[in-house]
Amino acid sequence: MSVSMARTSKSDGFIFFSPQTLGHVGRTVKIHTNLFFDFLCSVNPHSAEGQMVIRDIESLRSLAENKATAAFDPIGGRNDSAEHIQRKHKIQETLKRMATIAHHKKLALENSLITKNVRVYYNIYIRETDICPTVYISEIQVINKGNKEAGGFYEATTGAFGGKLIKAAKCNLEGKTVFVSAATATAYDAMKDAQVVSKGINSVVFFNPPSVTEDLTFGKKNRLTETTQTLVKEFQATLRDNKDRTVNWVVAGEGAALLSHALDGSNENLEKHSFKFVNPKADLSDLLQKLSARKADMGNDFISIDKALKNSAFSSMMVIATQKDALMTRLTNLPLRKMPEMGLDVNPETFLRLDLLKKVSDVASLGALTSIARLPQALEGKSISFIEAVMRVRTR
Amino acid sequence: MEFPNFISGPQFPEGNFVSFRFKDSEITLRLPIIPNNDDTRDNVCVERDFSDGNTSSWDDCLTNRIKELVLQSWNYMDDVTHDDVANCFMEVHVLEHRDIEDGDLRFLNGDSYIEYFLKLIKDDHEGAEPETRPGWPTVENDFLIRRVKKPDIDGFQVLLKRCYGPEMYPTPLAFFPLGKNLSLKITFEFCSLHYAGRKNPYSDEMLHKLKAELFDEFLSLVNIEYSQDILALIAARSEG
Secondary structure: OOOOHHHHOOEOOEEEOOHHHOOOOOOEEEEEHHHHHHHHHHOOOOOHHHHHHHHHHHOHHHHOOOHHHHOOOOOOOOOOOHHHHHHHHHHHHHHHHHHHHHHHOOOOOOEEEEEOOEEEEEEEEOOOOOOOOEEEEEEEEEOOEEOOOOOEEEEEEEEOOEEEEEEOOOOOOOOEEEEEEEEOOOHHHHHHHHHHHHOOOOOEEEEEOOOHHHHHOOOOOOOOOHHHHHHHHHHHHHHHHOOOOOEEEEEEOOHHHHHHHHHHOOOOOOOOEEEEEEOOOOOHHHHHHHHHHOOOEOOOOOEEOOOOOOOOHHHHHHHHHHOHHHHHHHHHHOOOOOOOOOOOOOOHHHHHHHHHHHHHHHHHOOHHHHHHOOHHHHHOOOOOOHHHHHHHHOOO | OOOOOOEEOOOHHHOEEEEEEOOOEEEEEEEOOOOOOOOOEEEEOOOOEOOOOOOOOOEEEOOEEEEEEEEEEEEEEEOOOOOEEEEEEEEEEEEEEOOOOOOOOHHHOHHHHHHHHHHHHHHHOOOOOOOOOOOOOOOOOHHHOEEEOOOOOOEEEEEEOOEOOOOOOOEEEEEEEOOOOEEEEEEEEEEEOEEOOOOOOOOHHHHHHHHHHHHHHHHHOOEEEEOHHHHHHHHHHHHO
């Protein structure tokens, strides 16, 4: 069987999943272009794990189950009369037709495939543009993994044999650098990220467990789960207790979104607190406004992308790209830090802020990133599969 | 080593040979080949030769100086479901003990080396909350210390609590002498992984048994060769 990619690729936002799923062997597998952003951020096609996810989804060619059909397999006892069996077949035939109609109305039973950190939901049916039953992937859920450690503040202590990580009930943060982690699998992972970012040992780490990702994904305004609410409350309490102390915060990934939620419930003056963001994943314009209103110190270079934290750099760049205009406006309007007189006509902070603006603009304007927002629409009708587009955007 | 049930992951005997040279010795490790994933780490110190004895660039760690040689993190997977079932976090450091004076040869004998270290570990735990769970490492049971046989000088492994969350298991650490005042430290963090809404098919007990076996296997592949001077001192000490 030969299927022309161009002929069938445009179908209500669905395109071929990969060059392996055109229908030459097994069922055709298509995916909705609106899932591009989620897939791009959660599956790295250049990693071993990402390749496994792609191969597993491709295996839907042969493994995809059509629950509606399976439910109506012939049934009959050995002693059933021919007439009885014929009647049963007739009933089944009617039910199958009803199910087929339901398929066409997209009401067929939904199936799902779970592989690694991804769950894909799919239906099997025939559309006008199809020549055979096709697997349509209509939703992707990202499932995070971790151990059972509680999130929150951990104190890293230096013993004779290296660091220890102890869950802190109450923290005095005077003069300390606190690392607020991105969502990581373990507290130990968070501590290692802290060391990578600060090139030294942070004394306090706020560990964000993987469960926060679902609540704190950029763009989603979900109600917070109880676990995340507890973390937000712990953060707020610590912020309140330390409002008059000098604290340096280094905030990574989803930690920025958690901070933003924590600031919602506090009006403390944060004059003595300085903030730096590494690979932030949050509504940054909104967050900067909140920090600015609380007089927090945001130095010259308070937003950076660190590729050493490889699990968060790419998705952070995507988040920055999608909010470029609002973020640039906010950065331009942020008050400059007062600098001591240096015999210059212009506050040197101006130059440093311009440098930051340029850096953020560069991140947001990377050729591939700016076109991502338009990609889902652009992909329709093109002779390129979903995975090929993902591979082009997500460079190594 | 054969992994139980359907578990798969990096095999130490198939790992890369990586050597580091020090003033009194040279070590060779079999480092696992880590798949390139967003949540794995594979950092191996590019500097391999420390034989000039200059440790000024190493990090200070109380009375010691410490240098990270290896930091690797990887997952073990269930071959049927493709779920990651456990995470391993391995660190290899070299410690310089600045309290050991030049003429002090206690590191050149397994017994005195272990005695010295055990006292340090106990001192480090002074004032710590006592552990009451049966079978867990305590000051009284010498942190479940076990000698690790090596051809010239034995090392040892202990179990220590490194991350104090309620669900955390103790971490195995191993120490080997690398000369008059250097030690090799290997830390092997291991935890089970859970996806939201999915149950890990392997029990904690089973995974922590696997952890012990994996660590033993890694240690068995650690090769330490001492310089001729040190070997002569070891021989003189054992004769004396």
